[in-house]
Amino acid sequence: MNPNNGKFNLSRRNSLKFVAGAIGTGILAAKVGADVAAPEPAIAQNELTPDAAMKKLMDGNKRFVDKKRQSPNQDLPRLLEVAIAQKPFAAILGCADSRFPSEIIFDQGLGDLFVCRVAGNVATPEEIGSLEFGTLVLGAKVLVVIGHKRCGAVDATIKGAQVPGQIGSLLDAIKPAVESSKNTAGDRLENASKANVVLQTNRLKASPVISKLIAENKLKVVGGYYDLDTGAVNIMV
Numbered sequence: 001m002n003p004n005n006g007k008f009n010l011s012r013r014n015s016l017k018f019v020a021g022a023i024g025t026g027i028l029a030a031k032v033g034a035d036v037a038a039p040e041p042a043i044a045q046n047e048l049t050p051d052a053a054m055k056k057l058m059d060g061n062k063r064f065v066d067k068k069r070q071s072p073n074q075d076l077p078r079l080l081e082v083a084i085a086q087k088p089f090a091a092i093l094g095c096a097d098s099r100f101p102s103e104i105i106f107d108q109g110l111g112d113l114f115v116c117r118v119a120g121n122v123a124t125p126e127e128i129g130s131l132e133f134g135t136l137v138l139g140a141k142v143l144v145v146i147g148h149k150r151c152g153a154v155d156a157t158i159k160g161a162q163v164p165g166q167i168g169s170l171l172d173a174i175k176p177a178v179e180s181s182k183n184t185a186g187d188r189l190e191n192a193s194k195a196n197v198v199l200q201t202n203r204l205k206a207s208p209v210i211s212k213l214i215a216e217n218k219l220k221v222v223g224g225y226y227d228l229d230t231g232a233v234n235i236m237v
Contacts, residue, residue: 050220053089053141060107061233073109082111090114091131091140093200095121099228100148106233114140120153120196121145122173123203132209135219143219145204146233147197148226154178154193174199197223198237 048056063069073082091114092102102108102115114134116127123131123145134140147154156163157174177196184191201223204210213219223237 048089048141050141050217054220054222057090057106057108057142057144058233058235061105061231063107064105065231069107071107071109073112078110086111086114086138088112088114088134088138088140089142091134091143092116092146093118093121093123093127093131093143093204094146094226095119095148095151095153097148097151100146100226102146105226105231114138118170119167120151120157120170120174121147121200122153122170122196123200124169124173128204128207128210131204132207135213136209141219143204143210143221144224144233144235145197145201145222146224146226147193147200149193149228150189151193151196154196155189158188158192194225194236197225201237 088111090106090108090112093116094100094102096117096119100117102113102117106113114131116130116134118124118127131143135143153170154174154177157171157178161171163171174192174196177199178192180199181191181195182188184195201221205214205221210219210221214221222235224233224235226233
């Protein structure tokens, strides 16, 4: 046997052993690392009943109003937890108004709320589709449409404002509510804003996807009104 070949074969066997060992060590390290560092899947909050989810949401708003916020689920572990998957317990269709951040006024955190925000909290086809996804696929158990005090979009609709671009499409979606509330006694803007909540809530309930979830007692859909001065959300319908 050629000594050089023997050396080569020995060297090759050692190299193969080394590579195999390195691969095995790498796999083991990756597994150990995964076992130690990888966060668990998100807590299945959507296993709550619709009534329990509603209570959890409103308890958070009470804490906010009472200045007793807990600011839950807002730390790094929660960030890592929900990076894998989201299972929000509630969905919100709210106004895009900067004074109405859902996670703050309901004292919730990362992965808790599936939020759609649009001026006038209108249920456009895109918003309805998003909320169908949030309820059917992600499993949110309560869906709340929230209007608010002194809503600019509703006010512009009442005044028949001439607006550029696509802003007019938002006002068109609110007009039926303005019409239906125009003879109601009291503050016209507040009445129209509340009528708009009812209108948009009914539009969501008309979705075949959402109505089926309601019929199966898997989802509660309600409308609320947010007071900018107190921070309180009052459930209307």
